[in-house]
Amino acid sequence: MKAPSPAPSRAGAFSPRRLGALIRKESIQIVRDPSSILIALILPVVLLFLFGYAVSLDSTRxxxxxxxxxxxxxxxxxxxxxxxxxxxxxxxxxxxxxxxxxxxxxxxxxxxxxxxxxxxxxxxxxxxxxxxxxxxxxxxxxxxxxxxxxxxxxxxxxxxxxxxxRGILVPPARVDLQPRMWFNPSLESKNFLVPGSIAIVMTLIGTLLTALVVAREWERGTMEALMATPVSIQELVLGKLVPYFTLGMGSMLFCTLVATLVFGVPLRGSVVALALVTAVFLVSALGLGLLLSTLAKSQFMAGQVALVIGFLPAFQLSGFIFEISAMPRWIQAITFLFPARWFVQSLQTLFLAGDVPAVLWRDGAILVGFAVLFVFLTSRVTRKKL
Amino acid sequence: MFQRIRSLVVKELLATLRDKKARIALIVPPILQLFVFAFAGTQEVTNISLAVFNPDAGRASAELVQRLEASGNFSHIRFVRSTGEMQAAIDRQQVVAGVRFQDDFSARLLGGQSAPVQLILDGRKSNAAQIVQGYVQSVVEQFGRERAAEGRVRLADAAIEPRNWFNPNLIYLWFTVPSLVAMITTLTALNVTSMSVAREREMGTFDQLLVSPLRPLEILAGKALPAFGLALAQATIFLVVAVLVFRIPFRGSPPLLYGALIVFIAAMVGVGLFISSLSATQQQALLGTFTFMVPAMLLSGYASPIENMPAWLQPLTYLNPLRYMMVVVKGVYLKALPAAEVLHQVWPMALIAAATVALATWQFRRRSA
Amino acid sequence: MSDSAVLVEMRGLTKRFGPGRPALDRLDARILGGTITGLAGPDGAGKTTLLRMIAGLLDPTEGELRVLGVDPREDAEEIHARAGYMPQRFGLYEDLSVQQNLDLYADLRGVLGEERRETFGRLLGFTDWARFTDRRAGALSGGMKQKLGLACALISKPELLLLDEPGVGVDPISRRDLWRMVEDLVKDGVGVVWSTAYLDEAEQCETVIVLNEGRPVFCGPPGELTGRVRGRAWAVPVEHGRRRALSKALQSEEVLDGVVQGHRLRLVLRGKARDRWDASEAGLEGKAEAAEPRFEDAFIDALGGPPRGPSRIAEAMRQVPPDDHPVIEAQDLTKRFGDFAATDGVSFTVPRGEIFGLLGPNGAGKSTTFKMLCGLLRPTSGRALVTGLDLEHSGSEARSRLGYMAQKFSLYGDLSVRQNLEFFAGIYGLPRARQKPAVDGMLDVFALRDQADEASGGLPLGFKQRLSMAAALMHEPDVLFLDEPTSGVDPLTRREFWKHINGLVEKGVTVLVTTHFMDEAEYCDRIGLVYRGKLIALGPPDELKAKARTDKNESPTMEDAFIHLVQAWDREQGGDRKEGKP
Structure with a gap:
């Protein structure tokens, strides 16, 4: 027998071709699976719609x-x-x-x-x-x-x-309070709820969907087959990250269009800043999803955990409906631990206030920190062993 | 027939509660959620930082600032030296609002002219902003009134006596905790039922049930009753925690609340069964639960009052069992809602329960043969 | 590289998962290039653990392991690049098409350009699946999936090929295809490890490693082990009452093991080899003929034979009153999915006290027919009657008279053995007072008392299988539906299982069984062969075997008969089609 196929695919070395193959595979699966379409396209519309219309904190009437x-x-x-x-x-x-x-x-x-x-x-x-x-x-x-x-x-x-x-004049020396509502003069809550709900959609795509798909590979035994090939850990992790990152960015574009065109939410910040902040957040959410599913290995567990530590905090502890400064100190401290909190803050600023460097740099830096941490942890716990 | 259902129920409970881990997973996260979300789910506005730009050297502006400080609504007042600085503080969300005096504020007041004060609010947080506006407004009005009194202009006034019934101090927990009893119970009832059939389908045990003498309705009952019991037990724990730990006074009649809870859980279990009769895999069941859960929470009146929704959307909330239960749980708990009023909310839930169970049975029969 | 290069070397290889018995216990063996090494043993014997360690996916706890000259603990990547591995669940992406799966693994293994075209051509040439390349892998039949899984593992021409139970759930025809694909590789010097629970598969390998409960039982050419039972295997013809005859023969001190083969009993004797044997010593009338010993005989001999004694469950069971009406009746049974007829006009009847076997290739409509008969699937047209009742209408009563055993273990894994039995006693409506004695009785009969309070999910497969059977029999059903009841089960447990079934049938119970296991088909009184949705042959095993008799093959096996009948039908249909053309 002749020597094994010469080693372009040798041990551990990074190979763009293998990565490409994994990405292609994942993309076909995304397109074929109705549940990913549901999460990426239909759920955002439903959520934006609900937050645009149903949840209104403006107490009129x-x-x-x-x-x-x-x-x-x-x-x-x-x-x-x-x-x-x-x-x-x-x-x-x-x-x-x-x-x-x-x-x-x-x-x-x-x-x-x-x-x-x-x-x-x-x-x-x-x-x-x-x-x-x-x-x-x-x-x-x-x-x-x-x-x-x-x-x-x-x-x-x-x-x-x-x-x-009755001809009684108002006392002349009066203080005349002139309230000005910045960023949102007509005080429509949809203007800040809609950007916030985009963060929820991104959390869903990043954390819940990824957690489910990786766990599915474990359950169906395809992970075992992949591990027996020369694929390296970086390729495995990137092969999952890239397609869902693209899906998330696509969904973000879609959400932004719906928010601005359908719901008339202003976008005062720059598109570049929006894209950058979203990208960083998505990597952290994806990293968390990958981490969970690598640890849980079953769809049921991964799904439950993703709901409890991914979705619910994004909903309750991100400050998008509920004011963080009003929470007790210990809960405020907890909110620091969730990337969604920083993302919601950036989104509200970007949509309503514009590029405020002080806010964006700080939140961006924190999100980068989360992203690095989660991706690092994921590649640490993902071993090519069972 | 009852014996068969009993066997199913025993099996289901054993499977759910068999090991310590499962029991912990069923009890600890909901309690944790109750505590975290009870405190987190607040629309209350406290701990507000306010920026003040006061170029006026006079006495009047200083006094007004002092009154703002003394009002207790603002935890921190930040003095800034320029409009730009104030703007930056708002942009960076260091303060929610800024008060800007003009340099002739005191002079104008002394001169008998009206003196403008600008209040700049962060519209990104429209809820907080509105409330801050209310606080500032009342301080300024009081200030104006008392100055007028000093100036001996006598005013025939309507003196408002504000009262808040059922929750005199407007403690936010009194609102969130009873609401969470309904919400988290929903989560349990849905989760346990919607996944259970899919799990049996995936494990292959479902065929085993189908070839046994069990009738479809019996299988459904066997799935529904344990979830029912667990949800009811969980609700009881939450109510006890609400009374003993959060010290929220229970004013209504417990039997009335339990009667409504039973109908409500039946409706939720019905929804769960319907989702599970539609889904072939656990993933589908999870996503199905989720797709129902989020709109149900948003359209329940918890996150925002139903009357704030657009008129065309409000009829949709009539299909949501949570909507009725929110009224009942807060009503009975805090307001001692009379039985007639409770009944008014219960019959739609009973209708929903009947409809979902019927739908689930029908769908189930259709798919099981 | 010479043909007999040592590819894998194991010395004292041990793997533990937590305390208790090791999953693999001190194995010494070698795997050579250019040969097929069989890895045989019942489920849970440690086969998968061993393969995963060789593939570098699991680290050994103790002992020495060298694969392709490297230590997998240190350089697993080297092994991943040079060895092919097919896990038990294929490792296919079910939502990708056949071509997309092949492309993925070709890219991952760096097979490009000309080499890739050649490889695909070679792999597609093995079978006739060129026309399926656009089909989703999930829509393939079990046999096709296995072939595709194997193709994916073969893409880069590995030096070492590890196959985890490629034959499970695969019909004889597909199994032969798989075997051919592998044999071609071996000619090129590739070393193949083929793990299996079927000992007839292992028998065809050049070397066999037999594992039982993690312990190596035998290591060497299968003939060496088979040689130990030479002169001890005998076949005795039985005209009537072959089940009773078998149970009688098994009570004889002399007989170690026996199975039904059509109208003959195949017995393995204890003690020494002999030149002639008088069957009357075992209470049989017919004249014994020497039979070719098989690997399975030797395997059972090595493990000391199956448990002795008559079936206690059958003894405890009431006699089902005789009755001339057919117990199971399929009347023109048809099931369509869209315009595809999975089952197409199948009719047959099964009288009381008969074992009826449903055989057929993967995806031929066998399971669809089975599911309609036991009421899990509603027929598009036609009727399925059990004890004269239509399951669709009088479901609950009819169902209370049937017992069902699913293909894979499908009891509640998180419940204990006793709780499972109590549950089934409850849903089959046993009166409360009778439940406890019934459960206790089952625990005794199936020797499950020591495990009564353990979670059933963690039991070894043999125990699970006994528990499934206990659950199916608790309510003393008149009819038993068994769906591939012994797939992946070791021969000893299988013997025990059939002892009970035979005993029950003697008491008048009717059995419908599906199987891919040709030995099992021999137990049936009659066999229905389902292919392309139609019942293409129906008759006793011997009659079907007779149809496959040719000059070259005078005593065809059941497997030969199966393949012959399917191919004959294909030819006939092909002829029809040609005639149909203008």
Whole structure:
């Protein structure tokens, strides 16, 4: 027998051809597998759609019960003022009991009670003021806050109008607060939820999908066959990274187009910066997915773990819905450990504020750190042994 | 028939709880999730940093700044020396908002003119920004009112008496913990049922069941009951933790809550069975669960109130069992929701449970022969 | 390189996974170039562990191992570059096409340009699969998958080829193809290791390493071991009651082992070789003829023979009342998937107390037919009746009278032996009071009492197989459906299994069995051969074998008959097609 096929494919040395073959194989599998298409194209649309429309943190139109225990010109005009507010959908209640039942049942979020003698107090002009009860449903604290704030603003407006009407001038020396909402003047929550949800989609592609596909190779025994070939560890790892990286970048492009064209989210930063930050994040997410599936080796385990340490934190601990600064310190400390947190922050900045070097350099550097760590760990635990 | 179902249930429970690892995996992560997410899932705004740019040397602006500091809403006030510096602080998300005085603020007030103050908010965090705006506004209003009083302009005022029922101090945990009882129970009920049939299909034991005298409905019952029991047990643990550890007062009637929970879990188990009757592999089951779970969570009213959604989307939430349970669990727990109101939320869930179980049975019959 | 170059050298090779019995215990052996080395032994004997160590995928715990002149612990890459390895599960990507799989492994192994074209041509020439190159590997039949898996391992002409159970689940025709592919390589000096649970496969190898529970039992040319039973193998014709005759013969002190072969019993005697033997010593009437000893005889001899005594499960079983109605009935059974008919108009009946075997090449429609008969698949047209009941309509009652044993172990691995039995007693509706005695009885009969509280997933295959059988028999079914019940099972367990089946059939139980194992087909009263969805032959084993008799081959084996019938049918159909053309 003649000597073995001469050694372009010798031990461990990196071979672009073998890498190419692995990438080609993986790409065909991606295209053929409906679940990867589901995760890469359909799920992003569903998620963007839900975050664009379903989750809206802008409390417009809160249901507010109003009970007038006395019917006077003043109480009626207050009711009218509340009705005119763009924040409320007013349900006039016949009696206090009924209105309270509505509040308990959750049919209204708040309740304003104008008591008997309200007008008399107003006329008397006493310093203690006319009592006006505002009851909010504390079982949803956030909404309760909005109710209290908006009622206060509406009543303030009503008072001013009333004073002007009666020729009593507003005290001249007043502080005139001029709020300016930067980056998002119309205060639409979709403008920051949509970029945040892109981070979720990227986590799914990077971590969940990769975790499943590598575990599948173990379960089906193809990993064993690959290991018995001259493939090196770097080729194995890169052969998985490159196709899913491409899929992720493609999905990112798609998400960005949907976000800007369909949902009208502005993109104020540069495309280059967006691409770079996404690339770095994707490598870290992919690295985590590979690491998990190399350790778990079964689809069931890999899937469960990827959900618990990949997806749920990206959802809850990334600051995309829930404000990180409001969490207790120990949870804030935990959020530092998840790449999604840094990615969400960069995305919100890139889409709404623009290229802010201070934010992007810091977050980018941290993401690079994660990426290096995960890829390094993966190539450490991936051994060509069973 | 009951004996056959009983055997199935015993088998399922043994398989789920057989070893210590499995038992730990079933109990520890949910409890951990309860704790982490109870604290993390907050819309509350505390620990806010505020930037102040005050080129005015007068007394009035200093007093207003002092009042902002004293209000307790802002954990940290950062004094900046230029508009540019303020802008940078916001850009870098070091502060959520900035207050900018003009150098003639105090002078204008003294002169009886109105004095503008700019409040710049980071719109990237629109929720936090809105709340900060509310805080600042109330401090400024109070300031204005008291100055006016000093100036002896008497005001006939409506004095608002704010009250927050059911949760007087607006403690955010009181909202998240009961909601999480419903959410995490959902996760368990779905996970245990949707994967179990697929796992048996992959292991080949499913054929074994199909050739036995078990009827399709009996197999479904055998799959449903253990998940049902586990989810109910988990909900109980969470409720106990909520009362004993988080010290959230339970105001309603426990039997009423359990009645609703049973119907709710039945609906979720029905959904899980339906997913599992559709999936041939565990991967499909996992993705199926996921595809149902995320929209269900988002359309439940947990992340944001349902009435904030566009009108055309709201009808979709009627198909979501979690939507009803969110109302019931918070209602009974915090508000002692009366039975009639609970019933109002329970019957749609019962309908969903009946429909999903029927669909699962039908799909199951169709595929099993 | 000379033909007899030593490719692999093992000395005291041991592998442990945790405490307890080592997976492989002190093996000394060599593997030579230019030969096929058989690696035989039951499941769990340590075959896969050994192959993985040679392939450099597992590190040995102790002992010396040199593969292709290197130590795999130090330079596994060298081995990966020069050896081919086909794992048990093929290592194929099921969602890639045949061509894409070949391309992938050619790229990975650096087979390029002209060499690649040549290799593909050579590999595709082995079989007629050139027309399948665009088909997805997952859609191939089991035999085709094995051939493709082998082709992938052969792409770079390895010096050493390691094959892990290439014959499992493969019909005789595909097995012959595989064997031919390998033999061609051996001529070029390649060393081949072929692991198998089938001893007739091992017998064809030049050298055999026999493992049992990690221990090497024998190492050398198979003839050497077979020689030990020369003059001890005898065949005795039996006209009627061959099952009862076998069980009687096995009770004789003289008889070590026996199997049914059509209308003959094949017996292996204890003690010394003899020139003549009077079958009446074992209570048989016919005249004994000397038979050619087989490797399997020797293997069983080396392990001390199967357990003795009659089947206790059969003894405990009630007699099924005689009944003239057919127990299993297939009436024009047809199943279509799209426009492809997996089963096409199959009809037959099985009377009470008969063993009926369904044979056929991979993907011929055998399993589809089987699944329709036991109610797992709904026929497109036609009917499947069991004890006169249509499983589709009166499912629950009809099913309570049948027992089912799946191809691979399919009980609950995370439940203990006892819990599994309790579960099956429960779902088959045994009254509560009878459950405990029934479970205890099964534990005793199948000698599972010591393992009663162990998780069944971790048991050796032989135990699992006994447990599967216990679960299938707990409710004393009238009909047994067995789907390749002994694939991968060692000969001793197989003997025991058939002892029970034979005993049950004597009690009036009806058995339907599918198998790729030709020895097993010999136990059947009648055999239905399914090919391309049709029943192409039906009759007792001897009758089918008679059809394959030619001048050259006067006493064809079941395997010969199988191949002959399938090929004859192909020729006939081919002729039909030609006639059909204008």
């Amino acid at each position: 809160l249901r507010l019960g109003v009970v007038l225990e006395e019917r006077t010109v003043d109480s009626e005009s207050l009711l009218a003022a509340l009705r005119d507010s763009k924040y409320f959908l007013v349900t006039p209640g016949a009696s206090r009991r009924e209105a309270e039942a509505d509040l308990t049942a959750g049919r209204t979020r708040g309740l304003v009670v104008v008591p008997v003698n309200f007008s008399r107090y107003l006329l008397s002009g006493g310093t203690e003021g006319a009592p006006l009860q505002v009851i909010a449903d504390g079982s949803e604290p956030n909404t309760a806050n909005f109710v209290q704030n908006y009622v206060r603003a509406a009543v303030g407006g009503w008072q001013q109008a009333r004073l002007l009407e």
